[in-house]
Structure formats: C-alpha cells, structure tokens
Amino acid sequence: MNNKSTFSKTWFVDIDGTILQDKTNDEIDKIIEEYGDDSYLHEVPIQDSIDFFRSIPKRDRIVLTTARTRDHINHTIEALDYFKMPYDDYVFDLGSGPRILVNDIKPKGNIGNTSDLDTAYSINVERNEPNIKYQYKKIDGTINYQMEATPIIKQLINE
C-alpha cells in the first residue's frame, strides 16, 4: 500500500434519507412487486449528496451502510448505479438504531505527526435533506487543523 492510500479517508454512508429519499423495506417490496425489473426507476436520488460524493478525492473509499434487507441489494445497486453514486462496497441488513464508528487515535510521531490524530468522526443529517457538504465543513476543518500539525501527511495528501 503506498502512502497516498494510507492517508485516504473511508466514508461509511447511509442510503435511505441520505443518498436516496427514505424508503422502508415494505415500501421497496411493494415497488418491486409492482414494477419488477424497472423498480429501481422508482427510487428518488438526493442529488446534492451524490454530487458531494462524486466530488471527494478518488483515493477515498465509500462503504454504503443500510438497514435495507439483502433481498433488496439488486434493486438498490441498480438505482445507485443509475444515479451514478460512487461506492467501493456495501453492507446491507444493519440495524435501524444508531451506528457507532470506533477507531484508534494515531499517537504523536506514529506517522510523522507532531500531535495525536483523531481517526473517528460522524455526521448526523436531516432525513431527505442531508446537506452533507455543509455538515462536513466543520469536520474537514478539524481534520485539516490536525494535519497542519503534521507537514509530512499534509504534503502526501496534497500530492
């Protein structure tokens, strides 16, 4: 793994209410039953979110996370591909409760950093009106602030 991929970010991104207008598994069952192979055309994209994820660096990874059941994978992936949502992987069948991301702090000096680096962040967005770009601004500021204390990483990220 080269240095660039070492410092890439990984995004765990919800689907319903975040990338597509919120639908329940029951609602998806109904549109699959009614429209068959064309069911994906009955999903509604949240274009601002898709545009945001199309704008992040290509080296970043996107893992979609959803409480949609596995029998809805084909329908959902067809919709996401149709709306040109980028992603590297996906996890279906998650719970509908809160999602908690856990990661260890990179201690000072670990990767040439001159102070400890936080490695876990989260964003809560309004359903169907997520405005991720605005919400992420604050986190991006914090990350950049920490990176500024780490000229080696900053240089690699900007390459």
Ligand SMILES: [Mg+2]
């Ligand atoms: Mg959701």
